Amino acid sequence: MLLLENNNPYYMDLAIKEAWKYQGLTYPNPAVGAVIVDEKNQILSISAHKGKGKAHAELNAVKKAFIKITNSTKIKKIKNPSKLHKFLLNNHNNIFNNSTIYVTLEPCNHHGSTPPCSLLLSTLKFKRVVIATKDPNQIATGGYKKLKNENIDVALGVCEDKAKKLLYPFQKWNNDNFVFFKLAMSLNGTIASGIITSQISRKMVHKLRDKIDLLVIGGNTVRIDNPILDARLVSKTAPDILIYSQKKEFDKNLKLFKVKNRKVYIEDNFDRLKDYKFIMIEGGEGMLKASEKIIDWYLIFQTQNFKSGKQINYDLTLSQLSSHQNSSTDSVKWSSPVSSVNILKHK
């Protein structure tokens, strides 16, 4: 038991790391990860919530583990979360009675776009449910109590600080708004269009543009690069645009003005942001400096290659929140100014 306790944070870390890969993409939902291990503590599945209306982390992890144990082909075809729930409630055959699930957030206890995860885990009779932190959302909370009442062995508070950092954007956009700066550069700080070499990273940026409700861009970038700033690699959507510029005159033939169902503001301040919830700023050195005071976090795509050219020349002390290799050529990092990390710590 001592050993299992010692291993708790270990598996929870895996769940947290997995969740970070979908940070922002789950808007307006929180990023959540889950890991399932069997009685031998062998990992059956590592999964996460991947977006609004899609399966919760627990459901994805249970599906993956079910496939690993049973090699069922039938379940693979089921994409709809409610149908997936139903299938598992009827076909679990108690195969999870000796398994433990680690989940970064308290399982939901309400019927939203999917049935409650607390019902799933208690019906499947998991031996143990380890939760990193309670759900701050008053509607969704209650899963912990429900599982306790069903006599499931539940542990709470494992890696809670890390889990709260993971939840920060969710809490921020629920309170007012969450603003992040997306920067793509080479190993040595070179920025240029097309600096990101991997299609995976380019697609992730478009997935984010599909989720955000406002994109802030610098006037010079618009004039020089003439970007479309839509999500064409993954969807037909395009976010509203705030062009941050002292000069208000722009050639209305520029590509971003041609996109349908999009508002475009041209303003010399950031007051507009208060009308939006989930905001991405794109740009280089100029925008970094101009927006420094309104940034919650930075999302930095960095290649492993040295590249000559124009480089970011800037001073800012950051604290890294997460980092993963997005492809063989790019890393993806979420970082926060040291100041706001302190705010998190005080939470």
Add this chain to the structure above:
Amino acid sequence: MLLLENNNPYYMDLAIKEAWKYQGLTYPNPAVGAVIVDEKNQILSISAHKGKGKAHAELNAVKKAFIKITNSTKIKKIKNPSKLHKFLLNNHNNIFNNSTIYVTLEPCNHHGSTPPCSLLLSTLKFKRVVIATKDPNQIATGGYKKLKNENIDVALGVCEDKAKKLLYPFQKWNNDNFVFFKLAMSLNGTIASGIITSQISRKMVHKLRDKIDLLVIGGNTVRIDNPILDARLVSKTAPDILIYSQKKEFDKNLKLFKVKNRKVYIEDNFDRLKDYKFIMIEGGEGMLKASEKIIDWYLIFQTQNFKSGKQINYDLTLSQLSSHQNSSTDSVKWSSPVSSVNILKHK
């Protein structure tokens, strides 16, 4: 069993990652890592070989696991590897009979500065020994056969490609020499003395200076920064120096000339390197360009902070071999030019 097989690479990856943290520091020995898990596949220890004359990875891992299981205080005091071996041979009480050890390199089978690890593992009767790759060193090899003969369940070849990359410097300095370029920079490629903010990283550089037999530095760096280039943070040693410079005149009052028991060469080519086995090059943009053709690998310390100032402006496509967070502020990466990765792949 399927699951255990699936987990093999998982634990071996942990052993490989741990070994990378000591890459170079084990000279002239190879970097080796080991992980021990119990019958429930719960991790008892993760360890590595940390330097010449010190305990091998297996011995370090067994010591850590022994402490975790028994809470023995007696063993903690034993530092000498041979005494540690002896203590474990006499006091193991068969506590490892259900454990599996994952080791990145075939356990040694000869009496070197320490007794053979194959004897340790077979006497302690590990249930299973999982080995990533065979020992290319003809003297040390034979551990695999020895364990087989002692009826230990031995698996070979798990994560072999990764393990061979880990071994590359060892094979290179055994064949001719291994040359790596150490670079310290900010997130955006700024280089300046004191760019590395963490004491841990500065100490690691001094540990490397304590191991290498030649340090190559650019003439301008010597003239401008007047560095000592010794290992004072960790030892009294100092490597020989090759000042790479077209101009041969240097003020002999410069600090690096004052260090005792050190040869200093001033040359405009790299022919001198053939007389040495383990060589570190330090410098910036100029040295990067000048030495590009003779570099095996790059060791890059990078902070998480934006810093303004002189930046590296350079083109080179790299492939990342390892990366770990050395402290809350620095990351440490080993990378190789894509070309030499291809060489590795053909091995």
